[in-house]
Amino acid sequence: MAAQPPVPALLDNIFWHALSGPQAGFAQGAGGARRFAPGFSPILGFADPAEPAFGELLPFCASGESFYTDGWSGPAPVGWSIELESTMFKMRWAGELPARDDAPEALPLEPRHAEQAMALAVLTKPGPFGPRTLELGDYFGLFDGTRLIAMAGERAFAGGWREVSGICTHPDAQGRGLARRLTAKLIRRQLLRGEMPFLHVMRANEGARALYRRMGFVDYRESVVRVIRRT
Template identity: 65%
Template sequence: MTNLLDNIFWHALSGPQAHLSTGTGTARRYAPGFSPIVGFADPEQPDFDSLAPYCEPGERFYCDGWSGPVPAGWRVLVESTMLKMIWDAPMPAADEAPDAVPLGALHVEQAVALATLTNPGPFGPRTIELGDYFGYFDDAHAEGGRLMAMAGERSCALGLREISGVCTHPDYQGRGLARRLMTKLIRREMQRGETPFLHVMSRNDTARGMYERMGFRIYREVVVRVVALDQDAR
């Protein structure tokens, strides 16, 4: 099962989440509004020509597992590395966030704002439709409370379920909110017979350490790039 992680976004985009994506038999992306992520049937020789008609010039996309030459008509805006981590521990004994609020359409604006502030990874206004999302709100604030922390699910394929969008507002860090939300998701996924996994930037030692203490182990490190179609490419 773990070898699916080597090209997980392709397996998700061409499999159980195909209805939430667009593209061809060799290159796909999440549909506009979802997380701007692309996947290729062959990540070592990505078919950017097939992907281009489904992208707008200047639109930024994340892709992993590809470090070859940049194809004509495209630019690499960011290059870094990230860790793929998979759950390697027993199911959490209890739901540590029974009071967490399920996030839905009414919470999109706050979820996008929190993701923009904290940058947990590629996030769009429809990302919370990719799986279950939960959050904690500070009821001391007006207008129904401020979103303090959230965590949810993104890609999935053949028994693997990604935990993503994990973030906490700077004003509420240090309370263990994100960890509690993650534990809730891990338990729910394992009860469904799924194996949780996640991605974390290699340089994010704080998050990686927390994930390892929770029960995740490093599967492998991969290149991650942010790419964009040139403005005059179409």
């Protein structure tokens, strides 16, 4: 297995490192603030999460837009309102290379699948998702005929760490291990590329967190997650 890249400098503020680094082409912003461009996952990144530069984002955010933030817990700045606050766990891979591809029949998701992927994300709420999120990395789906019933893919990426995200299964197909198989497929691909997988899971989602632990993930840190709206 490839040597792990340094943890704290990147994972503590992974969205800033992604949006200001290898994924800058998908970003908008200035100075110490970035966002994924419209159409991608509505997430913000700040060079200093303790003192986020919301003012530098104003030209890039429309009134009424909502975004997720990671690790920021201060008062809402003028022009913004906090819609939701909770905590989430950042988990990093600590297991072995999966011996085989657990979902060889999974199909790569392409722009033509965006409508189905978006509908599945709206139904199952795996986290911030947009119609262009499929462009951020490799996404795979399992189908029942032509109907997408499960998917998982890659979102943030920086310094050798790559996020597994968008993990979800249609309610009609749950209990068959589809999401686990897709997640294992992505982990195997990432490790073979010399990358280190990580993911996010909400504190309330104990079932998913327990599954990820069994697969080989360990808790790295718990942080505040907020949804903030441009007013």
